[in-house]
Amino acid sequence: MATNSQNLPSAIKSRSEAEKSIDRGFIWLTRIFALAIAGILLWIAVQVTIAAWPAIQQFGAGFLTKRTWNPVNDDYGVLAPVYGTIVSSFIGLLLAVPIGVGTAVLLSEDFLPVKVRTVLVFLVELLAAIPSVVYGVWGIFVLVPILSNLGRWLNSTLGWLPIFSTAPTGPGMLPAGVILAIMTLPIITAISRDALISVPPSLRQASLGLGATRWETIFQVLIPSAFSGIVSAVMLALGRAMGETMAVTMLIGNSNNLSASLLAPANTISSLLANQFSEASGLQVAALMYAALVLFILTLIVNILAELIVIRVKRI
Amino acid sequence: MNTDFPERSLSRAPMSGRTLFNTAMTGIAFLCGALALLPLLAVLSYVIIKGFSSLNLSIFTELPPAPLRQGGGFGNAILGTILMVGIGALISIPLGVIAAIYLTEFSSGKISRWIRFATNVLSGVPSIIAGVFAYGVVVLTLVKLNLGSYSALGGGFALAILMLPIIVRTTDEALQLVSQDLRQASVGLGATNFQTVTQVVLPAALPAIVTGSTLSIARAAGETAPLLFTALFSSFWIDWRNPLFQPTASLAVLVYNFAISPFKNWQSLAWAASLILVLMVLITSIIARWATRQKA
Numbered sequence: 001m002a003t004n005s006q007n008l009p010s011a012i013k014s015r016s017e018a019e020k021s022i023d024r025g026f027i028w029l030t031r032i033f034a035l036a037i038a039g040i041l042l043w044i045a046v047q048v049t050i051a052a053w054p055a056i057q058q059f060g061a062g063f064l065t066k067r068t069w070n071p072v073n074d075d076y077g078v079l080a081p082v083y084g085t086i087v088s089s090f091i092g093l094l095l096a097v098p099i100g101v102g103t104a105v106l107l108s109e110d111f112l113p114v115k116v117r118t119v120l121v122f123l124v125e126l127l128a129a130i131p132s133v134v135y136g137v138w139g140i141f142v143l144v145p146i147l148s149n150l151g152r153w154l155n156s157t158l159g160w161l162p163i164f165s166t167a168p169t170g171p172g173m174l175p176a177g178v179i180l181a182i183m184t185l186p187i188i189t190a191i192s193r194d195a196l197i198s199v200p201p202s203l204r205q206a207s208l209g210l211g212a213t214r215w216e217t218i219f220q221v222l223i224p225s226a227f228s229g230i231v232s233a234v235m236l237a238l239g240r241a242m243g244e245t246m247a248v249t250m251l252i253g254n255s256n257n258l259s260a261s262l263l264a265p266a267n268t269i270s271s272l273l274a275n276q277f278s279e280a281s282g283l284q285v286a287a288l289m290y291a292a293l294v295l296f297i298l299t300l301i302v303n304i305l306a307e308l309i310v311i312r313v314k315r316i
Numbered sequence: 317m318n319t320d321f322p323e324r325s326l327s328r329a330p331m332s333g334r335t336l337f338n339t340a341m342t343g344i345a346f347l348c349g350a351l352a353l354l355p356l357l358a359v360l361s362y363v364i365i366k367g368f369s370s371l372n373l374s375i376f377t378e379l380p381p382a383p384l385r386q387g388g389g390f391g392n393a394i395l396g397t398i399l400m401v402g403i404g405a406l407i408s409i410p411l412g413v414i415a416a417i418y419l420t421e422f423s424s425g426k427i428s429r430w431i432r433f434a435t436n437v438l439s440g441v442p443s444i445i446a447g448v449f450a451y452g453v454v455v456l457t458l459v460k461l462n463l464g465s466y467s468a469l470g471g472g473f474a475l476a477i478l479m480l481p482i483i484v485r486t487t488d489e490a491l492q493l494v495s496q497d498l499r500q501a502s503v504g505l506g507a508t509n510f511q512t513v514t515q516v517v518l519p520a521a522l523p524a525i526v527t528g529s530t531l532s533i534a535r536a537a538g539e540t541a542p543l544l545f546t547a548l549f550s551s552f553w554i555d556w557r558n559p560l561f562q563p564t565a566s567l568a569v570l571v572y573n574f575a576i577s578p579f580k581n582w583q584s585l586a587w588a589a590s591l592i593l594v595l596m597v598l599i600t601s602i603i604a605r606w607a608t609r610q611k612a
Contacts, residue, residue: 019508026510030418034427037415037484038434040477044445047452102348111345120349122605127356129597131538133568134590137575138359141366141583182355189352213328213338236440243442245541246572270444270541277451278466278545292448296441303440307433 048296052289063290069256069272071280076287078294080258084173084266085295088248089241091177091262092184097234099181100188104230105218107189108196121193128186136250139179140171144251147175151263166261171253173262179247184237191236195229195313196222228313235306239299245270269295360594367591370584380551380570383579390589392553393565396468399554400547400566401536403472404479409529411476412483417513419484420491432488439481447542450474455546464561468554471547471564478539479532486528490521527604534600538593540568549573567593 049056055063059076066077103124107117151168158164168174199222207217223230253265254275269291277288328335374389381388419428454470494517502512518525548563549570555562567589574586 015508023508023510026513027418027422030414030422033411034415034418034423034431036411037438037480038431040480041434041438041441044441044449044477047449048445051448051452051456099348099351102345103352106345106349111342120353122601123353123356126598126601127352129535129601130359131540131568131593131597133538133540133571133575134363134594135359137571137586137590138362140575142358142362182359185352185355213334215338215341216334218341239440243440243444245442245444246568250572250576270442273444273448274541274544277448278548289448289452292445296445299440299442299445300437303437306440307436310436311433 045293045296048289048293052286052293054283055286055290058283059287059290063287064294067256067258071276071284074283076284076290078269078272078291080256081267081269081272081291082294083258084252085242085268085270085298087262088173088176088180088252088266088268089238091173092180092241093234093238095178095181096185096188096237100185100233100237101192101230103185103189104192104196105222108193109214109218124186124189127182128190132183132244132246133250135179135183136247139175139247139251143178144170144175147178155263162260163262166259166264168263169253169265171251172264173252173266176248176252176266176268177262179251180241180244183244183247184241187237187240188233191233192226192230195226195233198229199225228309232306232309232313235302235309239302239306242268242302243270243295243299245274249274363587363590363594366584366587367594370588371591375585375588379553380565380574380585381581383577384581386581388581388585390565390567390570390585392550393567393570393589394592395554396547396550396564397537397566397568399559400468400471400475400543400564401533403468403560404475404536405529405533407473407476408479408483408532412480413487413518413525416484416487416491417518419488421509421513421517435481435484438477439485441477442541443478443539444541446474446477447544447546449477450542450546458561466546466548466563467561468547468564469560471543471566474542474546475536475539478542479536482532482535483529486531487521487525490524490528491517493524494520523607527607530600531604534597537596538568540566540572543569544572 055076059066063077064082065079067079068075068077069080070076106112107121107124112120148168148170151164151172151174154164155167203221203225204217207221208214212220248268249271252268252271254267254271255265256267256272257264259266273288273292273295276284280288374387375391376389376394377391378387378389379392380390415431419431423431450470450473454473455465455467458467458469459465498516498520499512502516507515543566547566547569550563550565554564571586571589571593574582574589577583
């Protein structure tokens, strides 16, 4: 670059062909890689559908409504795991949403000194980063014994309710739901807190200035204006809960019997996959792939809805 | 004029319904916070107490013992985790960083919106689906080519799928924070796009990119579900003549296998391995937090 300072006017050369082509090549490379990211989603869908094809042909849509899962006769249906996936996620959210939103309010308003809040926010983030299998180990050795005692009591006093109609055997729908609540809580708290913090302070001040109490402000001003953010937090948590595998597999009992009781062992799509995939062969692999496709579509719908809400929130 | 103006105190009556509701709700919010922190403290304290009591040096150097046999460790699982996370990082970091460069530097609004959308959706794909996908792409292909089946390569590929959206998103955010002046200065001096990105923009964003990559590595090391049927497990050391195409142990799968086993010695190894995983996440989060605070 410093070679031709003597003949300055001609120093302003146009770029060499090599330089130009490197530049063009680089831009194309980044473009291809970026499109590849989106392509991976498509690739996953295609790959799983191809692998599931024998089972799709064999069972069709009836796969979703059939209860049997019988590797001996090669007869498969996913009603029990689909039911388990939905019910366990529902229990998880039922517990996690009120506590998570409450914690988000606590951590977004000035209830606590800033230093304490920073530490708590960090702890909640950490809760989200702990590996799922560690929650599973903790669940087996700590949560299940506690919940078994609670379950025995529920069964003996409220046993006439169908949801408590069986004696607890240890693992089951209830421990799985509780561990899902613990695991989805940080997501709900973190995203709801972001939504609450981004409400303009002038709204808060106006409400307080009109004489509203702090909680009247929270319920009538802050939560309504952060509502779509909170809804998207719940949707993302739902997607996470439906796909969560390890902790649920270790706590749900892995039984394909369909039972209304929350104390009975059950199964989810992901725990079905985790348990059977490595030992499956033939049509069973295809049936498991079909189950995976069902889970993929379910979580895709939930995640896309959540993303669309987030995008709408950002535009406003 | 204002004779009928009510003469009331401006402070709120302490026993009015509104004040009581306010106080009660504050109590409920603190209760929610306590309920949210309780499991965290319970999980952390259990893992630390149980894990430290079964931690010793042989854990890093020995193979898993037979059931009911004392001693032993999981050195092979630590190496396997490092190997597979390494493969995942090798695939996902270049791909993710280059894709993120397109998003911030070269793309028009519409395409980048779509790709960001796809990245976020990809980050919500359940980890077990990444495992199923890697089984179809890598394991079945290896079987067809007669090179093996369950392998570190399949495990690493599955982990790469899970790391990719985290890396794209953190790099994207880091690049957006680089000031526009730097780019204009570089272009004004006659640099090409390629030179601007590689010599000005990337170095400026490097600390944040490294932090994001480290966090994604910590996440990937704790992933279990996608490894169950891509890398499987092995009780032996990795055969370094052929490291990529054989079943490979990992810390996370070891925790799962040993925790659900009925043997006390295996269960205590599961606690020790859990402790190592949690410490890794804890330390990387603290370093990441510290690094971002330094910058801000």
